[in-house]
Amino acid sequence: MEKTMPKNFLWGSASAAYQIEGAYNEDGKGLSNWDEFVKIPGKTYKETTGELAVDHYHRFKEDVALMAEMGLKTYRFSISWPRIFPEGKGEVNQAGLKFYEDLIDECLKHNVEPMVTLYHWDLPQALEAEYGGWESPQVVDDFVHYATYVFNAFKGKVNYWITINEQNIFTNFGWMNGMHPPGKFNEEKLYYQVNHHVFLAHAKTVLAFKEIMPEGKIGASFAYSPSYALDCKPINAMAKMDFDNLKNYWWMDVYAYGRYPRSAYTYLEKKGVAPVVTTEDASILKEAARLIDFMGVNYYQTSVVEYNPLDGVTQFAEMNTTGKKGSGQITGEPGVYKNPPNPYLATTDWDWTIDPSGLRFACKEITSRYDLPIVISENGLGAFDEKTGENEIHDDYRIAYLNAHIYELMKAVEEGSEVWAYCTWSFTDLLSWLNGYQKRYGFVYVDRDEEGGSLDRYKKDSYYWYQEVIRTNGATI
Numbered sequence: 001m002e003k004t005m006p007k008n009f010l011w012g013s014a015s016a017a018y019q020i021e022g023a024y025n026e027d028g029k030g031l032s033n034w035d036e037f038v039k040i041p042g043k044t045y046k047e048t049t050g051e052l053a054v055d056h057y058h059r060f061k062e063d064v065a066l067m068a069e070m071g072l073k074t075y076r077f078s079i080s081w082p083r084i085f086p087e088g089k090g091e092v093n094q095a096g097l098k099f100y101e102d103l104i105d106e107c108l109k110h111n112v113e114p115m116v117t118l119y120h121w122d123l124p125q126a127l128e129a130e131y132g133g134w135e136s137p138q139v140v141d142d143f144v145h146y147a148t149y150v151f152n153a154f155k156g157k158v159n160y161w162i163t164i165n166e167q168n169i170f171t172n173f174g175w176m177n178g179m180h181p182p183g184k185f186n187e188e189k190l191y192y193q194v195n196h197h198v199f200l201a202h203a204k205t206v207l208a209f210k211e212i213m214p215e216g217k218i219g220a221s222f223a224y225s226p227s228y229a230l231d232c233k234p235i236n237a238m239a240k241m242d243f244d245n246l247k248n249y250w251w252m253d254v255y256a257y258g259r260y261p262r263s264a265y266t267y268l269e270k271k272g273v274a275p276v277v278t279t280e281d282a283s284i285l286k287e288a289a290r291l292i293d294f295m296g297v298n299y300y301q302t303s304v305v306e307y308n309p310l311d312g313v314t315q316f317a318e319m320n321t322t323g324k325k326g327s328g329q330i331t332g333e334p335g336v337y338k339n340p341p342n343p344y345l346a347t348t349d350w351d352w353t354i355d356p357s358g359l360r361f362a363c364k365e366i367t368s369r370y371d372l373p374i375v376i377s378e379n380g381l382g383a384f385d386e387k388t389g390e391n392e393i394h395d396d397y398r399i400a401y402l403n404a405h406i407y408e409l410m411k412a413v414e415e416g417s418e419v420w421a422y423c424t425w426s427f428t429d430l431l432s433w434l435n436g437y438q439k440r441y442g443f444v445y446v447d448r449d450e451e452g453g454s455l456d457r458y459k460k461d462s463y464y465w466y467q468e469v470i471r472t473n474g475a476t477i
């Protein structure tokens with residue numbers, strides 16, 4: 001590309017506490033819902049747990065040193081709520097706080113801008129036990145209390161904050177298809193009510209944040225899968241619109257406008273599953289929407305949308321968690337839409353569509369619809385990587401994937417989108433929630449599989465490639 005990214009562009013990489021830290025019960029940390037959930041046989045690939053993960057808790061200095069050497073501008077990581085509040089509220093665990101303080105200081109020492117996610121899916125188990133976690137409106141104030149505590153603790157050090165990671169994914173997996181905690185199946189009304197509680201927690205947190213750090217930047221990270229109608233048959237074009245309202249705008253409109261998309265709300269009301277929204281809720285959501293600074297986007301793939309007859313596919317289908325290509329199934333909402341594969345695009349071994357231009361599409365859609373700056377908080381390729389006898393990892397396929405996505409991102413900027421950051425998923429290899437350790441995403445290989453390993457770190461070819469991208473501010477793309 002002839003052009004480079006704007007000056008001060010944040011080239012980054014991301015992680016999540018549960019997927020890297022380990023030390024699940026050390027130094028006073030409370031248990032999370034994931035620590036409990038993974039004990040249920042069959043829930044994760046080869047029964048993997050985050051008890052040790054890639055031991056980042058004890059090796060964060062080594063990991064940050066690798067970031068510094070690479071020249072990384074920002075590191076997005078999450079704070080484990082039960083590490084700070086073992087009971088979800090009440091007494092603070094100072095040792096847990098210190099871990100994050102040390103991590104942040106280590107980043108700052110190396111000029112790596114910390115970008116902190118407050119909630120990347122690990123809820124204090126104590127709150128799950130006490131009132132069903134996100135199912136109760138009580139969680140809203142407990143979350144805001146936790147967030148406020150953390151804001152005050154890291155004020156002046158951390159400028160970029162993400163409230164909630166992929167609300168659409170963890171609620172769908174938790175209350176619709178039973179694959180994440182609390183493992184509930186087809187509880188659709190509860191699913192929408194839970195989402196409403198999460199929206200309120202996000203919104204009240206944004207309001208609290210602006211009191212504490214008026215100059216700080218805050219937003220939510222949404223797992224955005226832009227959609228293409230299968231063809232110009234009107235019924236498929238309508239299905240695309242309905243898909244967007246139900247699966248995309250349902251979340252992004254609340255973050256950016258503070259209200260639910262009307263046609264989706266009407267549909268869910270008729271179905272008897274729409275959330276209860278009080279006048280007070282509505283005004284809180286509106287106020288927070290005026291204050292958010294960016295739209296966080298985790299981009300992995302696009303969707304094709306086709307009309308789905310009433311007796312058509314449901315969203316309860318087999319997911320590919322093994323890396324055996326073609327084992328995933330088509331999902332959809334009967335009478336509304338389904339998502340067939342895209343015949344023009346290749347897929348990963350886990351059946352995720354590879355669509356670099358979808359990233360440009362996502363940015364342009366957000367720019368047109370919301371006119372907000374964008375933070376790409378995740379994008380990356382999960383693949384089987386091989387370490388050679390010389391401890392090298394030749395992940396040219398990952399380089400090709402990331403290069404093509406960054407190219408499209410730079411195009412989006414050229415075409416008018418304001419993009420502040422691009423974080424790859426992930427910096428080191430880590431534990432995939434449902435896919436074990438074999439689905440690798442990192443620039444840094446971790447000698448770790450489902451059974452164990454030395455946990456030693458090795459730079460992959462993509463590490464050196466990204467180092468050059470950062471050094472040249474994108475000129476090598």
Ligand code: BGP
Nearest residue numbers: 016165166169382425432433439
């Ligand atoms: C996102 C999550 C991440 C990460 C990533 C890759 O949905 O925010 O935590 O896991 O997806 O997904 P997977 O591990 O399923 O391949």
